[in-house]
Amino acid sequence: MSAPEERTAQPLTGGRGGLVRMLALARPRGARFLLGVLLGAVATAAGVGLLSLAAWLIATAATHPPVTALSVAVVLTRALGVTRGVARYLERLVTHDAALRTLAEARDRVYARLAATEPVRRFRSGDLVSRLVSDTDATQDLLVRGLTPPLSALLVGGGVVALSTALLTEGGLLLLGGLLLAGLGVPLLAARLGRGPARRAAAARAELATRLVDTLHGAPDLLAYGAMDRARAQVGAADAALTRAARRDAAVLGFGAGATALIAGLTLWGSLLLGVAAVTRGDLAPIPLAVLVLTALAAFEIVAPLPAAAARLGAVRESGDRLFAVLDTPPATAPADPTPVPSHSADLRIRGLRAGYGDTEVLHGVDLDVPAGTHVAVVGPSGAGKSTLAAVLFRFMDATGEVRLGEADLLRRSPDAVRAAVSGVPQDPHVFDSTVRENLRLARPDATDPELRDVLDRVRLDLGLDERVGTHGHRLSGGMRRRLALARALLTDPALLVLDEPTAHLDPATRDVVLDDLLTAAAGRTTLLITHDPALLDRMDHVLRISDGRLQTPLSMTTARH
């Protein structure tokens, strides 16, 4: 718990925005996206073209020409009718496929980068991780909704404006203006107008959430002390404030819908006015007038998907910034000697250990000994550097000083080399959504079933190997998850066992039982227990207190095992 939050959240993007870099991810799939853009343009053009063509067909028919004059238009009309549906269907498939392929690559990169990043800093909360995953998924959203539709709209819009200009210059210019306003001006302005309300709503919602958390989590206390009515009234007040803000801001948020309708309607009006004036002057024949006006009527279909895309853009940009902040983080460990550290019982000897994050040093020269086969506890308040110590021992990060396990200097060995001999239970050990067997064999893929059953016995866990544990192991109790995590660590038969807050977030009654069993299972193994919870310390061989990144005088020194 030593890395300050701001450091994790700090965006590291230099100049180029996350949005542009997200789009750049799609470059290898450029051809597919181009095909998608073309298909989208064909679909939209078919829709608009159908009405323009029909206008021509009808206006021409009204002049009673021979039937053959219409036959091409008749065939074309039907063809356009089918083209639109088919092209739209294909466009959707092609762009989704390209976006999903890009997403797969983005996921690869995120995974590879995270694997090389020091997890204590990166994985402080599960919330952060799930947000990162949805940030990665925002790539797909951007590509499907934010890339193809505007480009298609640009193509078709250009074509429609060119057609109208050819018929009547001022009519084409009017349409150009209308499309630009409705497709670009209104969405961007609406997004800007929406920012204030979104901020106000977020503030009011946070207040409401706090009140709700207090009222629902504190329900037993409130009920027992007859204070529920007051708490409910407070929730009501927060809810009323949020509702008031939302109702006030509705006036702003309705802008987009109204403005688009106004622009479309006035463009239609303008092209009628200009067109009829041109006909009156004799500059325009009646048939092109019908085409011009009906094209203006249908053209706003082109820009219809853009407001939704613009509305999402802000959120997608934030996702991109967070995503690239992670992708730009340098690896937490420099290349080092990959010779595995021998995994036989040995003394752990730490001298002058200094470690930190960026410019912030968290451990200021720690000296610590864990003699082979003994149990040593390091206790101290949150933020004292306990978890950084664990991260160094697990080789999640580089550090200076000396950390020796027997003869091997762990700081000069590669992470995988160190982890051949050091294992344990990290903070909040992850239990994978799989079977008990799969979760255990992670540590040793060649372990046999009898070996797995044996290790489960040692941590006093009565589970079938084929039992599924659920997402985050939700089918197990908190204590069972820690037991499973320890069983996993014991399977690797490590020379040094590091237990980082193995009982965090357990309720008090379970805490002692679990820790007691963990220590029994670790008997005879060199073990470092890191905890802020001074319970069961009488079972330890040594207890050391850490604060402000330094070890203080030992709390107690018991020579004999309890």
Place this chain on the structure above:
Amino acid sequence: MRPLDPRLLRTASAVRTHLLVAIGCGAALTGLILLQAWLVSRVIADATAGAGLEELALVIAAVAAVAVARAGLAYGSEAAALRSAAKAKSQLRMRLVEHTTRGRPRNAGELVTLATRGLDALDDYFARYLPQLVLAVLVPVAVLVVVAGADWISAVVIAVTLPLIPLFMALVGMHTQARTARQWSLLERLGGHFLDVVEGLPTLALFRRAKAEAALVRRVTDQHREATMGTLKVAFLSAFVLEVLATLAVALVAVEIGFRLLWGDLPLSTALFVLILAPEAYLPLREVGARFHASMEGVAAAEKVFAVLDSRDGGPDGTAPAPRGDIELDEVWVVHPERTALSGLSAVFPAGRTTVISGPSGAGKSTILNLLLRFTEPTAGRVTVGGVDLADVDAAAWRRTLAWVPQDPHLFDESLADNIRLGAPDATLDEVRRAAHRAELDEVIADLPEGLDTRLGERGTRLSSGQRRRVALARAFLRDAPVVLLDEPTAHLDPDNAAAVRRAVESLTEGRTAVIVTHDPAWTTPDRRTALSLTPAERTGRSPEMAR
């Protein structure tokens, strides 16, 4: 999933108002669409027939007026929809809070998410989907009626193709439903896998599996893509059917009126009128389909709210005033679906004395406190106080005679003084200070930057667990109730804290009916106490903590 949940109409009055407004706006909008088509077709036809700008000026001006009216209506209905959405959300939220905070406490985390982010998804449902649903009903019918008046053959074409759209979509849907359902569940699993692996990265790294897992991530992501594409191929089919039918129908109408114009059966203005209206009949159907999916999240949230609102807890509450006297448990059983917490326990907690209940985890100690707090009701047997069955007593009135010190008291993000005042909101600062003193809080208060006025932060994170328990004791002192319930008052406290809590409890229980649940043997000795030792109702096997 139904397009319009009747429970939504019943529950939130704002929804009924909103629906009326939406129908009104929809009807007006339909009228304007028809009017615009008529005006435009007239201008073109008259201009073709030789009318000049001056003769047509009025009609063209009317087109501008329609444009302004449509814009005003679009703006007004969206703003009104968002306003009703805010109100409907507020109504649902408050009903949810009302419902879940009466009776016994329940699981809070999910409810908080549901009441905030979950309900927010209803915005799309109200502002985008419902008005469009109204239009999807009104516009096609109105267009059909008007076109029938102008040109019955075109009306027949539209009348035949229009019902084909929902029909084909239903057929496509039925044919693919099982397949898509299977694929969505596969997708969910594959999507979850990436999150699972990323969250588990430190663990994977620790066991030197991160690199091996990278290949697996790649493989699963590829599977995910293939499965998604499989689903989309089918999911996009209904949109495909809709688009093809809608455009083809318009093309048919265009060709049909083209030929009839040619043969002189139809005036140009009517032909144009029909041509402009024909696509309008299909547009709302397309829109409503597109918006249906966007609003599903909100509908799902609303359904969850209804599921909570529909759940009942317990029977009606009693009405008798709070009794006093010995508390007696008479053959009490408490059976939960997964286990039996108490099996026929009989015990007496004499008035004015302290009873200490001890026993291992899972023996039912906390269940007894829950019974006395009326958070749990006996499955069989009864709890009496002074001979009165507790089930006949008004729960709120009974609780006014209780003070409770839970093992992990909830502290609110308010000042320390207000936290102590929980059960006595009108207590003066002096009274609060006295209660704090008796709960051994003096030193804690001295250490806080603003003393009793210090805000404690979310869930009282400023204080240690021993200090929090002493705040709960101060609440109990200030409550000054005849019955005191204490849950593991000294468990997991360091010696100094434990001694302070013990002194405070001694003084609190003096002269009151007290029940202390503990497995600390130090509580069981002194003379003014009776001891009650429990054994577990049923062994559940597995690890000890599984029994919880």
